[in-house]
Amino acid sequence: MQILTGEARQYYIKKYPIDDFFSFDIYPYLEVCQFDKGEWIFQEGSYPDTMYYMIEGKTKLYMTHKNGKVSLIEYLEAPRFMGEIELLNEARYTKGIQTVTTTICLSIATQPCKERLLADALFLRRLCVFLGEKATTMTSKYTQNQAYPLENRLAAFIQLSSDQGIYKEKHTEICEYLGVSYRHLLYVLAQFCEENILEKQKNGYHIIDVQRLNQLAQEIQ
Structure with missing residues (x-):
């Protein structure tokens, strides 16, 4: 993973503003990250303290079953959150996410602002809409x-x-x-x-x- 700074950071923040996702200033907690093709964003079983908003690229979501078999669950395309369930769930056990292409994400360090995020009605409303759309997509894939x-x-x-x-x-x-x-x-x-x-x-x-x-x-x- 490469953290983009300077002009590159400003370019992506300006191109993909997320101010209206939150009722407080999120930028002090935010980095712009670039992942190479084939790189792991989350290793399965890890306990991330970061939530990502993918703005460019594609990733794959994996899960390992109790018998050791690994399954591809879903392809994820920008724009979308990753790590939002870990933010909401105290267990914070994550599935594996690997990039398919070069991927650009807005990275939010959740631990310093976790209480503000979980009390932010604007952000939670946005998250509910996203989770509803995700559930609809999974149902559509099955049908x-x-x-x-x-x-x-x-x-x-x-x-x-x-x-x-x-x-x-x-x-x-x-x-x-x-x-x-x-x-x-x-x-x-x-x-x-x-x-x-x-x-x-x-x-x-x-x-x-x-x-x-x-x-x-x-x-x-």
Whole structure:
């Protein structure tokens, strides 16, 4: 993680102001952070004293089950809070969050202002709206898995998870995430290649036909 200072800090604060999220001056508790692709924002099982507001980038949320199996729960896109549940929950046990792309966050040191945050009606109202939208998104993902064929769901997933036009997620991870068999996933990926939507290369699948991929993905949006 790199803390941005000087002109870079001012640039992001001006571009993504969050003054209206709070009823007090949050800037003394705030830093602008840049995470490289593949870097962990939260290690699973850690006890963070920071809440992040992601303003640019994408991340993945992981969870390890009691049997040791690791599951990809969700892809997270800016703008959104991360670490808000840990702020509200005294147990403060977090899931793992790893970046998919270079990611810029506004970092709020919660311990020095925790009582003010938890007593701030303006912030809590904003947080309630965000948590409601997050719950709706998770419900929508579940119903999409039941209602739409893999072609549409995979197209939407490739849009979400690709970086600079390249898709290269782990097949086993995505099979579980989308609720499909390994064989079915490979079949649809091969189908996309045959239709020149994707092209398989050494570093992943390159998106060739963005328009067609968008058409498939938009059917479930």
